[in-house]
Amino acid sequence: MLDLRRLEILARFAARGTITATAADLGYSPSAVSQQLATLEREAGIALIERTARRASLTDAGRELAGHAARILDAVESAESRMRARAGTVGGRVAVSCIPALAPALAPRLAELQRVHPELTVVAHETGSANAAAAVLDRRYDLAVIDDWSAHPPADGTGLAVHRLRREDIVLAVPAGHPLAGHPGPATAARLRQIVADRTWLCAPVGQLSRAAGDRHLASVDATPSRRWEFEGLHVLAALVAADAGVAFLPAGMAEEQPGVTGLRTAPRMRRTLLALTRSTTRDDPAVAVCLRAARQALGDGR
């Protein structure tokens, strides 16, 4: 009978592509991974891996078996979650990912969990929203807090459970001294076109969801920034606006909290949604549930 741990190694290898990375992910030595994959090939009775001296890649059979492995591991994880739910024990290791901007708000809540549930180990990382879904499905994280800048955030899908934490309005952040700050009407298309012509436009680097959403909005009102500066991190953008370095789109809460910044409602309205992602196989796991609840308390809008 095929061995579950070997199947897990194969699935991880399919996701990562090299034996060394697979070993690092799983906490084994590359040697162990190499041996286990060799054993799995013997058990399966067919070549799963194409070996060159420097590179190992999956054969067709290997790819197919990795697919089966993913489904099998899902079923096992699901069964484990159900048992933990029955036992009602909060324990084990939960890997959490959070976008950097929200980490300061989330971390204390998670730290508190460790106090309430001594058996629980939370491992938290900061990562962007872009690949979070894949990372959760890949079991690199069990819970990921991300933001979604599109009008219609994703819903539960293949293996992924999506939990809406909060909706936030996006505002045009201008320095408190700016003429528009005195007339706090909405940032209409005309106003936007004018301001991007006058002032430096501050935004996230290409590839970030907030950048794409902001660019879409500007394009929709036919506003083309005359000068762009790119910075990583919404808090950095907020500080730059306060320092009169330019203007930017920011979440309303963040603009309010930043002294020296005034936020103007956008028209048409622009929003982002804070989401938490889990695997549907861990839906029943109490450990994941308490982490999700902590995220709701730290970041949710109370619903």
Place this chain on the structure above:
Amino acid sequence: MLDLRRLEILARFAARGTITATAADLGYSPSAVSQQLATLEREAGIALIERTARRASLTDAGRELAGHAARILDAVESAESRMRARAGTVGGRVAVSCIPALAPALAPRLAELQRVHPELTVVAHETGSANAAAAVLDRRYDLAVIDDWSAHPPADGTGLAVHRLRREDIVLAVPAGHPLAGHPGPATAARLRQIVADRTWLCAPVGQLSRAAGDRHLASVDATPSRRWEFEGLHVLAALVAADAGVAFLPAGMAEEQPGVTGLRTAPRMRRTLLALTRSTTRDDPAVAVCLRAARQALGDGR
């Protein structure tokens, strides 16, 4: 992570009910089973087994986990079959069950397989048709050859693949010296009513499918045997008819082969269907496929 072998032990325990029987099924000592189940409980973090001194039975959690285990093991077996199909190798162990009457015809074909495919091990048993489906689903057998005496044989169902091998007419077998043997018209209702009044009715014991089907037929033509003898095995019944001990329903082929017996067509027509059962998870396994092909050649009607 839950261990696959332990899950298999749990699933088997759920099917058998005692640790000793589980161990016997899997070829372990009871001690090993006991230890593995204890380990599984520790891993699952919840009691799976209710232990009294003399009896071990599943808790609710244990029953649920056994259900998950069955699905997981199905997925694993399916993956294994797919890999074997890709490799195209006929090997491993195939457990075959066959109803006693057909075993003499099937066995030589299976023996030949062992010659053609040295890597293949076939383990054959004779069992009745009644519990064959459950035994196949339970992995006690990989292939079961059974007969079905109902008008509408079962089709593929939950996890079971049904392969039709042959349909056979059922005839009324009378001794060659009997008056009806000279007038080989069909055994109509009237003739049946008369003959069961005159002669001893030979049939299989209660519980056999052939017995139930025969009784149904007799009842449908309102014929009540005046005297019954019950014997196990259709070949035995054929020999008894030849020895002028009575009359019986027999498959046409069996009646023809038996010297001293004449078969009369039944009206309405009565038939049995020879079926082979496999798990749908082993549909792709070449080893099961060659055994099924052997059964078709030995017992099928060439379609």
Place this chain on the structure above:
DNA sequence: ATCGAGCATCAGATCTCCTTATCCAGTCCA
């Protein structure tokens, strides 16, 4: 040409798991 990344293989230490032996608690039966 040299270096480094990635992988395979080997030897040894550790750990897992199975078996045998023994014990315990009910149940059956005389």
Place this chain on the structure above:
DNA sequence: TGGACTGGATAAGGAGATCTGATGCTCGAT
């Protein structure tokens, strides 16, 4: 009532699996 039997748990020991660390190989990049 008291053995014999059945079903299960536990302890000890050995066989086998698996991990690590060391070593060597190949290929591509500097």
